[in-house]
Amino acid sequence: xxxxxxxxxxxxxxxxxxxxxxxxxxxxxxxxxxxxxxxxxxxxxxxxxxxxxxxxxxxxxxxxxxxxxxxxxxxxxxxxxxxxxxxxxxxxxxxxxxxxxxxxxxxxxxxxxxxxxxxxxxxxxxxxxxxxxxxxxxxxxxxxxxxxxxxxxxxxxxxxxxxxxxxxxxxxxxxxxxxxxxxxxxxxxxxxxxxxxxxxxxxxxxxxxxxxxxxxxxxxxxxxxxxxxxxxxxxxxxxxxxxxxxxxxxxxxxxxxxxxxxxxxxxxxxxxxxxxxxxxxxxxxxxxxxxxxxxxxxxxxxxxxxxxxxxxxxxxxxxxxxxxxxxxxxxxxxxxxxxxxxxxxxxxxxxxxxxxxxxxxxxxxxxxxxxxxxxxxxxxxxxxxxxxxxxxxxxxxxxxxxxxxxxxxxxxxxxxxxxxxxxxxxxxxxxxxxxxxxxxxxxxxxxxxxxxxxxxxxxxxxxxxxxxxxxxxxxxxxxxxxxxxxxxxxxxxxxxxxxxxxxxxxxxxxxxxxxxxxxxxxxxxxxxxxxxxxxxxxxxxxxxxxxxxxxxxxxxxxxxxxxxxxxxxxxxxxxxxxxxxxxxxxxxxxxxxxxxxxxxxxxxxxxxxxxxxxxxxxxxxxxxxxxxxxxxxxxxxxxxxxxxxxxxxxxxxxxxxxxxxxxxxxxxxxxxxxxxxxxxxxxxxxxxxxxxxxxxxxxxxxxxxxxxxxxxxxxxxxxxxxxxxxxxxxxxxxxxxxxxxxxxxxxxxxxxxxxxxxxxxxxxxxxxxxxxxxxxxxxxxxxxxxxxxxxxxxxxxxxxxxxxxxxxxxxxxxxxxxxxxxxxxxxxxxxxxxxxxxxxxxxxxxxxxxxxxxxxxxxxxxxxxxxxxxxxxxxxxxxxx
Amino acid sequence: xxxxxxxxxxxxxxxxxxxxxxxxxxxxxxxxxxxxxxxxxxxxxxxxxxxxxxxxxxxxxxxxxxxxxxxxxxxxxxxxxxxxxxxxxxxxxxxxxxxxxxxxxxxxx
Numbered sequence: 006x007x008x009x010x011x012x013x014x015x016x017x018x019x020x021x022x023x024x025x026x027x028x029x030x031x032x033x034x035x036x037x038x039x040x041x042x043x044x045x046x047x048x049x050x051x052x053x054x055x056x057x058x059x060x061x062x063x064x065x066x067x068x069x070x071x072x073x074x075x076x077x078x079x080x081x082x083x084x085x086x087x088x089x090x091x092x093x094x095x096x097x098x099x100x101x102x103x104x105x106x107x108x109x110x111x112x113x114x115x116x117x118x119x120x121x122x123x124x125x126x127x128x129x130x131x132x133x134x135x136x137x138x139x140x141x142x143x144x145x146x147x148x149x150x151x152x153x154x155x156x157x158x159x160x161x162x163x164x165x166x167x168x169x170x171x172x173x174x175x176x177x178x179x180x181x182x183x184x185x186x187x188x189x190x191x192x193x194x195x196x197x198x199x200x201x202x203x204x205x206x207x208x209x210x211x212x213x214x215x216x217x218x219x220x221x222x223x224x225x226x227x228x229x230x231x232x233x234x235x236x237x238x239x240x241x242x243x244x245x246x247x248x249x250x251x252x253x254x255x256x257x258x259x260x261x262x263x264x265x266x267x268x269x270x271x272x273x274x275x276x277x278x279x280x281x282x283x284x285x286x287x288x289x290x291x292x293x294x295x296x297x298x299x300x301x302x303x304x305x306x307x308x309x310x311x312x313x314x315x316x317x318x319x320x321x322x323x324x325x326x327x328x329x330x331x332x333x334x335x336x337x338x339x340x341x342x343x344x345x346x347x348x349x350x351x352x353x354x355x356x357x358x359x360x361x362x363x364x365x366x367x368x369x370x371x372x373x374x375x376x377x378x379x380x381x382x383x384x385x386x387x388x389x390x391x392x393x394x395x396x397x398x399x400x401x402x403x404x405x406x407x408x409x410x411x412x413x414x415x416x417x418x419x420x421x422x423x424x425x426x427x428x429x430x431x432x433x434x435x436x437x438x439x440x441x442x443x444x445x446x447x448x449x450x451x452x453x454x455x456x457x458x459x460x461x462x463x464x465x466x467x468x469x470x471x472x473x474x475x476x477x478x479x480x481x482x483x484x485x486x487x488x489x490x491x492x493x494x495x496x497x498x499x500x501x502x503x504x505x506x507x508x509x510x511x512x513x514x515x516x517x518x519x520x521x522x523x524x525x526x527x528x529x530x531x532x533x534x535x536x537x538x539x540x541x542x543x544x545x546x547x548x549x550x551x552x553x554x555x556x557x558x559x560x561x562x563x564x565x566x567x568x569x570x571x572x573x574x575x576x577x578x579x580x581x582x583x584x585x586x587x588x589x590x591x592x593x594x595x596x597x598x599x600x601x602x603x604x605x606x607x608x609x610x611x612x613x614x615x616x617x618x619x620x621x622x623x624x625x626x627x628x629x630x631x632x633x634x635x636x637x638x639x640x641x642x643x644x645x646x647x648x649x650x651x652x653x654x655x656x657x658x659x660x661x662x663x664x665x666x667x668x669x670x671x672x673x674x675x676x677x678x679x680x681x682x683x684x685x686x687x688x689x690x691x692x693x694x695x696x697x698x699x700x701x702x703x704x705x706x707x708x709x710x711x712x713x714x715x716x717x718x719x720x721x722x723x724x725x726x727x728x729x730x731x732x733x734x735x736x737x738x739x740x741x742x743x744x745x746x747x748x749x750x751x752x753x754x755x756x757x758x759x760x761x762x763x764x765x766x767x768x769x770x771x772x773x774x775x776x777x778x779x780x781x782x783x784x785x786x787x788x789x790x791x792x793x794x795x796x797x798x799x800x801x802x803x804x805x806x807x808x809x810x811x812x813x814x815x816x817x818x819x820x821x822x823x824x825x826x827x828x829x830x831x832x833x834x835x836x837x838x839x840x841x842x843x844x845x846x847x848x849x850x851x852x853x854x855x856x857x858x859x860x861x862x863x864x865x866x867x868x869x870x871x872x873x874x875x876x877x878x879x880x881x882x883x884x885x886x
Numbered sequence: 887x888x889x890x891x892x893x894x895x896x897x898x899x900x901x902x903x904x905x906x907x908x909x910x911x912x913x914x915x916x917x918x919x920x921x922x923x924x925x926x927x928x929x930x931x932x933x934x935x936x937x938x939x940x941x942x943x944x945x946x947x948x949x950x951x952x953x954x955x956x957x958x959x960x961x962x963x964x965x966x967x968x969x970x971x972x973x974x975x976x977x978x979x980x981x982x983x984x985x986x987x988x989x990x991x992x993x994x995x
Contacts, residue, residue, distance in 0.1 A: 014944050028952075029936075032913060032962045035955075036932050039914040042957075068933045075941035 029072055033065060087403040095407060101376055102408070105369045108777050109412025110419055111770050112365025113458055117420035117447075118427065119358040120454050123351045125445045126344055132265045133339075134205025140307055141270070141342035142172070142297030142314070143335040151335050153293035156282050158321060158329070159197075162297070165317045168310040172299040173200040176280065177271040181545070183250035187734035190545070191233075193251070194271040195280035201228075203300050204268070210234075211245040211260025219279040226279055227256040231264040233275035251276060253549065269343045270296065290328040298339060311336045357767065362458065364506055364774050366465040369408070371499055371781035374469040377401070378788050398471055405466035413459030420455075421447040499782040504821045506775035511826020511859055512833050513768035518851040519834055519844050520761035526843035527757055528748070533683035534584055535622030538718045539744035541583045542710045542725055545737040554637070557704045560732070565614065567728050568712060573721055578617030578711040579700055581610075584685050584744070585751050592696060593667040596653060608649060609685060609693055612700040618680055620713050628660035628678030635699035642699060644678040649694035664696070674698075687753040689842040709740075718743050753842075760840060772859070775822070776866040783815045784870035791877060799879035807875040815867030822863075823856050830855070898930065898938050900981055903966065903974040906948065910965035912955060913939060939964060947973045 017025060037058055044054035095102040130136055143151040144158065154162075154174060163172045173196065180193040198219040207213060208228060218226055227249060229238070238244040248255045256278060267273065286292035301310055314334040322329045377384070384397060424445055544564065551557045561579055568577045592610040615631045626647060635642055643664065650659035663673040682692045700708070714721050722741040729738055748754060787794070794807060834846035844851070905911065905919045916939075917930045942948045947970030955961035966974065 014946070028962065029940075031960070033932065033936065035912070035959065035961050036914045036917075036936075038959075039957075065932075068936055071933070071937035072940045075937040075944060 026069075026073075029069060033068065037065075084399075084403070087400050088407065090400065091404040091407045094404065098376070101372060102411075104777060105372055105408050106411040106415060108365050108369050108774060109409065109462055110415035111773060112362035113412060113416025113455065113462075114419035114423060115767070115770055116355075116358040116362045116458060117416060117451055117455055118423045119351070119354045121420065121424050121445055121447065121451045122427075122442070123355055124448070124450045124454075125442050126351060128450065131340055131343065132206070132263075132267065136340060137338070138301045139204065139339035140299050140301060140310065140336045141339050142299055143337075144293060144318075145333040145335045146331050151337075154295050154297050155290050155293045155328070156287040156295060157290040158318075158332075159295060159297060161321055162314060162317055162334075165320075166310070166313055168302055168305045168313040169299045170302045171199050171203045172297060173197040173203045174280065174295040174297050175200055175268070175271055176295045177274070178278075180251040180276055180278075181253075181547070181737050182276070183253070183735075187730050188547075188737045190737045190739045191251075191276060192272060192274045193276040193278065194268075194274035195278050198279050200277075200298070201262075203298060205300075206263065206266055208260035209263040210242060211258075213260065214279045219281055221281045221283050223279070223281070225254060225256045225281065226259045227251065228277040229258055229261045230273065230275050230277070231262060231266070232273070234261045237275070249276065251278065253547070290325055299336075307336055307338070361767065361770055361774065362462075364502075364509075364771075364778070366462045367502060368506075368774055368778040368781060369412075369462075370465050370469050371778060371785065373405070373408075373466050375781055375785045375788065377470040378785065401470040402463070402467045405463045408466055409459045409463035412462065413455050416459075417447060417452065417455045420451070499778070499785065500818060503775065503778045503782050503818050504825065506771070506778050507819060507822025507859065507863065508825040508829055510768065510771040510775040511823060511855060512829045513764060513771045514855045514859065515826070515830035515852055516833060516837065517761060517765035517768040518855050519837075519841055519846070519848060520757060520764055522844045522848065522851055523840070523842040524754075524757040524761050527688050527754060530684065530688055530843070531682075532584060532748075533623055533681050534744075536744040536748060538714045538716075539621065540712050540714065540718045540721050540725070541740070541742055541744060541747060542712075542722065542729075542738050543707065543740040544710060544729060545707050545739065546733070547735045548706060550733070550735060551706055554704045557706055558637075558701060561614075561700070561704070561708065564710070564729055564732055565616075567732060568710065568725055571721075571724055571728055573715050573717075573724070575713045575715050576616055576620045577713075578620035579614040580617050580709050580711065581612040581700070581705055582685070583709045583711055583747075584621070584683050585688065585747050587686055594664045594696070595667070597663055597665050597673055606653070608696050610696045610698060611685065612698050612703050612705065614700050617700075617711065620711050621683065622713070623683050624681040626679045626681050627658065628676070630678060631697075631699045633701070636701040639702075641672060641674045641702055642677045643674045644680055644697040645676050646680055646692070646695040646697070647682045648692050649696060650676075650679045652694045688748070688751060689753040689757070711744075757840075757842065772862065776862055779815060779818060779863050780866040780869065782818070783811065783867045784873075786814065787811060787870040787874045790874075794874050794877045795879040795881075798877060804875040807877075808871050811871035811874045812864065812867060815864065815871070819860055819863045819867075823859060826859070827852060827856060897981070898934060899942060900974070900977045901928070901930075902935075902938060902942060902964075903947065903970055903977065906964050907966050907971065907974055910951075910953075910963040912961040912963050914961075916964070942970070945973075946970075 040058040041051070041054045044057055045051060049057065133139060142154070142162075144154050146152060156174070159172070159174050163169075166172065175194055175196040178193045178195045180191050182189050182191040196214075198214040198216050201207070201213050209231070211228075214226060214228070217223060229244065234240055234244060238247075244258055245260060247258050249258055250256075256276070262277070280287075280295075282288060286294045299310070301307065311334060314336070318329070318332060318334050322332060387397065424447065428442070428445060546557070546560060551560055565577050565579060568574055587609075593607045595606060613631070615633060615635070618625060618630060627650075628644070631642070631644065645653075645659050653659070654662055659676050659679050661675065663675050665671055665673055680697065683695070684692060685695060686693070710725070712721060712725060722743075726738045726741060729736055742750070794810075797807065797810075830852060831847050834841070834848075838846050901920050902916060905916050905923070911919065913932070913935055917932070917935055920928050920930050939948070939950075943950055943964070947967060948964045949967050950962050950964050952960055953963045
């Protein structure tokens with residue numbers, strides 16, 4: 006009864022203010038009239054009565070104000086007035102306002118951006134039913150803690166377990182899709198029939214796999230991803246029932262998966278097929294190629310399920326010792342399996358960003374304090390004129406809120422931009438592995454986080470002036486500008502904080518510098534080839550057509566010839582692998598005539614065409630190149646790289662020496678040439694000894710093409726792909742890239758670039774924050790020493806000496822910060838030594854440049870208050886106080 | 887003669903509640919009634935009366951409505967709510983205690 010009454014009144018007071026005010030006037034008017042009547046009745050003339058009544062009813066306006074107070078109207082009014090006043094104050098001081106808002110926005114931007122990533126990766130649940138009950142299953146062996154299952158093991162696990170509601174398997178699989186235009190590689194996955202039921206995902210269109218559709222007798226069926234449905238089939242609903250030719254076999258399309266579905270463990274397949282165990286590997290207990298996902302039965306803990314499966318694995322080990330010896334079971338929550346390794350990184354980033362934000366807020370609080378110091382007199386005057394401390398407090402809170410809101414809105418906008426930027430920077434491979442980052446955007450969660458952070462920032466900003474009010478002695482403030490104990494505390498705390506900030510900025514700057522230098526070195530590392538105007542392309546020919554070595558060689562020869570005739574192509578080479586991809590595919594060998602005790606040496610091998618080295622622009626150091634005569638009927642030969650020659654034949658000529666491969670029939674292979682080192686593997690890895698063999702002697706169906714263009718190489722790729730399709734439409738080409746792109750997009754380049762950018766971003770924010778902090782502390786101290794400076798000047802101190810005084814104070818802070826920063830930088834750089842390339846962790850030029858940059862920027866920031874100090878007018882400052 | 891502003895804080899509220907507990911009244915009448923009932927000792931001016939009325943209304947202890955007054959004009963009448971009646975009892979007994987205690991001290995001293 007009472008509460009609704011109160012509420013009604015308050016709301017009415019707030020929202021029908023005019024009518025409430027009118028009623029109030031009428032009420033008071035009535036009173037006045039009755040008063041006049043009273044006097045008239047007592048025998049006065051109407052004029053006298055009115056005058057007397059008005060006198061007795063003194064201060065009608067004040068009464069009205071007090072009635073409005075009683076109706077709690079004033080707090081609302083005051084809020085509006087405070088807000089207007091705060092905005093006016095902030096507008097009057099644009100330097101302070103923009104710095105404060107910008108610094109806050111930067112801090113918030115960093116935090117919100119990282120938070121958006123964390124939100125997308127960690128907070129949003131996986132798009133499956135009850136994902137907490139899902140586990141990923143692996144086999145273990147003595148070398149690998151998590152490896153694939155074999156299909157027969159899967160069947161046994163599935164049959165014998167009593168702890169899983171369902172168990173299914175999946176496998177990433179690249180298909181060749183036959184289209185009207187020819188053949189095209191597509192991403193795919195093979196899964197057992199119950200896979201989507203185990204996840205609790207139903208197709209958005211059509212139907213799921215029926216149980217048993219993964220048996221070899223069932224007609225092959227496939228589900229489409231939402232993306233494939235939209236991009237390949239124009240989102241047509243009648244796609245269900247159509248046929249897609251995958252790897253030459255027809256699959257009936259039975260449905261389309263929901264748009265939000267993703268399953269990162271197989272990348273993002275376009276086609277999901279029911280896994281029919283028909284491949285060689287599927288039937289072999291020794292061949293491990295699939296992973297398991299299971300839904301725990303109700304009430305079963307993961308541990309209980311694991312021990313159940315362990316006992317099954319032990320039984321299998323006894324039954325099939327030759328294939329299952331030492332094989333156990335490992336399980337992990339599915340969420341961990343999918344998101345796993347990004348978790349700690351995000352937590353570290355979140356922590357770092359939070360720290361930046363805190364520093365930003367404290368710095369701005371320092372600026373606010375500095376300003377409230379300047380406004381002490383204004384505050385004192387307002388107090389003297391009757392402003393209650395509550396009113397002053399609410400004034401400060403309003404100002405803090407306005408600043409925080411400004412910073413928050415700008416920060417949110419900045420982070421939306423940063424997130425877009427980061428999404429563009431993510432390489433394709435990365436987004437394949439992390440499809441949940443698709444949901445990355447400034448959503449409700451992020452906005453909420455922004456509001457919470459802004460509120461916290463407002464609290465931090467409002468704190469110093471609020472504390473300051475308590476200690477304000479009105480008289481002394483009016484008299485001399487006041488120096489409370491809070492000031493000394495802030496000066497000490499602020500100075501220490503600034504030293505820490507400068508040191509952090511130094512560490513981050515040094516990190517960014519070293520990483521940037523690494524990137525520079527990495528991009529200019531000697532590749533052993535001339536990478537400009539080179540394009541590379543992978544060719545996959547159907548095994549059914551090109552089944553013999555002569556056929557493969559004939560195909561290769563024809564493609565080579567056709568491409569060389571293309572306009573704009575200077576030369577074409579063929580190889581089993583191109584530079585900057587991998588040091589993998591090794592061959593084991595030993596050197597005849599040397600003591601050998603069964604140990605094996607291994608070296609990466611590449612099978613290349615005679616034109617290959619010339620096309621790459623590699624340098625042949627000694628001996629001869631391969632030629633067309635090095636074919637199946639000629640004796641085998643090899644070319645070694647320089648590292649190979651130096652490692653195995655130091656101080657000798659490698660040409661003419663022989664090796665014996667362990668794979669072949671023990672034939673000795675002479676080394677006929679030595680080529681200068683080519684960077685076959687990652688840019689930042691040491692070059693291993695490499696052996697090159699003539700491709701004509703060991704043809705393989707899949708090969709890479711390298712072509713050197715006469716002019717612009719970008720337009721060459723489509724022409725090359727078209728020329729190859731003309732040879733045989735059944736041939737698939739992929740990985741078409743210029744060599745420069747390959748270098749740019751390589752894992753090591755990406756790692757260095759993104760790390761350097763990330764650290765540089767953090768460093769820039771940290772530098773800015775520390776500079777603002779330094780400015781705040783120095784300016785505060787100048788303010789506090791205004792009187793002292795005035796006296797010094799009056800006693801004849803020159804402007805220069807005042808400058809020196811202030812700058813030396815700032816210089817001390819900068820010095821401490823830099824020294825601490827250099828030490829910390831060297832330590833931190835030591836920790837990230839593994840990430841550096843061609844740069845030592847104590848790279849003196851980088852550290853010196855960073856320290857100089859920090860010192861210059863910091864000194865420039867302290868010049869502003871120093872100049873103000875030097876221009877203090879002694880008369881003004883002494884009289885003013 | 888005591889001026890209204892000298893009234894102990896909150897006492898005016900008690901007086902108002904007590905006066906309108908008998909019947910709904912408008913502001914002027916409340917002031918008159920307090921004067922009469924106190925034997926012309928307490929004169930409540932409008933500067934104290936109306937803020938107090940508005941505060942009591944905000945508290946939900948009294949409610950107001952416009953009605954035609956004894957001189958045939960529109961006036962705002964205040965009447966006690968149930969919460970107001972409870973508040974009156976509470977305030978009155980507290981006042982009894984307080985004034986009793988004070989007069990005990992004043993008398994013995």
